[in-house]
Amino acid sequence: MARLDASDLAQCLCRQAEAVCRHYLGAGRRQGNYWQVGDVRNTPGRSMFVRLKDSPKGPAGKFNDMATGEHGDLLDVIRESLGLIDFADVAEEARAFLSLRHPEPGPEEHHHRSTPAPSGSTEAARRLFAMGMPIAGTVAKTYLRKRGITALHGTDALRFHPRCYYRPDDGPSETWPALLARVTDLTGRQTGAHRTWLAPDGSGKAPVDTQRKAMGDLNGHGVRFGIGTDVQAAGEGIETILSLRSALPDLAAVAALSAAHLGALALPDTLRRLYVARDNGDAGEAMAAMLAARAEAVGIEAVVLVPTLGDFNDDLMAFGVEGLRAALRAQLLPQDVARLMALAA
Structure with a gap:
């Protein structure tokens, strides 16, 4: 104007x-x-x-x-x-x-x-996500591409907010662009939201002390990508899961948003096999093992996928899609290789 x-x-x-x-x-x-x-x-x-x-x-x-x-x-x-x-x-x-x-x-x-939602509540999370816009053509998409993530199919759980409030521990509130993620339960009902504040040009995260925050009810819930089937994956971070789906585009997956929430993730009754995409480190290893044990206890076959570097986004950025796919191919069960990779076993 x-x-x-x-x-x-x-x-x-x-x-x-x-x-x-x-x-x-x-x-x-x-x-x-x-x-x-x-x-x-x-x-x-x-x-x-x-x-x-x-x-x-x-x-x-x-x-x-x-x-x-x-x-x-x-x-x-x-x-x-x-x-x-x-x-x-x-x-x-x-x-x-x-x-x-x-x-x-x-x-x-x-x-x-006229009735403000309580700060950090599920209703506040729903209103925030509703204020977002599709990520196509925004700095959120630029940011994900900078992280090596170009396969953005099935990402309706993500939105973009151009001026999302950030409240530091001291000082006035600020606004930064943000990648929003919808947290849902097993029925698809939204229970929370996650924010990743971004640099204005999408070159990285915003220069703030806490670059990611979640709100609402997270326990047992997650950010879901793809249509759930009898074989699914779960991991901690959004970028970890999007990296996994870059190599395995037909694999439905959920991001629990933290190691602790990964260990407590609710599992659908229809699930028969769960791939747990762990982060390396003590917490990542422990919570992945906890989720796998919980799955096995209710008759769900569990396979823990282990990255070469810190997490699967690190692997994607370091080795590219083909390198990540090759590493995952060696860890998948034989019956899932052709199903998830569309490659000869």
Whole structure:
């Protein structure tokens, strides 16, 4: 869109005042012609009011905090809610917001958005994933390609968020691009979400202290790729599983997101053989062995796949798809070689 100055940006934002509030002050709710929230940093509460329509009391987009005396416009809302410092960053964020389409919410959406989901809850995870977009053409796809992962079939459990909140232990909240992953139970019901914050160009992960975080109910659940059959795989990380499926594209697999969660992964009744793609290291080895033992105890044949390096994504990056496929071929049971590799046994 055209490069607008501060006054023009503020006026454009005022014409979409409610959409701005819903986007940046989601902890609040509409009350008549005002948006009510705790403060300009999006704290739940009722002391701050943002005017949504022009009135004799003043123009749309202006806010007042009755508790602190703070006041300003919607550019200030963007700055404070995101913890931005430079006006150039505020203006860039405003331009990005204005370039998006923000339809007016219907009565049901007003009701839905007026009740913030508890932080870290399953409902918050569902809402976050619903805000994402397909990864095609995004920096999430760029990031995965940088990790050697080009086979992205059956990845509807992944989405991309261009400005996902990151809250450090101290300091203001930040926004970074993020790869989102949907965590589901055995019935396909979403129970959680996982975020991997990325560098803006997709060249790697974001330069933050904690680059991955999960939310919601993870115990026994995972991020699922492919259609489950009687033969499936399980591993810790998303990139580990996507690397495995780069070499074995017909193998349905689930990422448990950590070694501890791998050991506790729920197993479907239809499963007859489980390939456990372990990470090297004490925790990876122990939890893979635990899952394999649990599988064997209920009559599921278990085979632990061992990477040459730290994990299967390391192997993919070091040896390529053909090298990884050759290493896996030697570990698969004979009856699965042709089935999973489409190669002569």
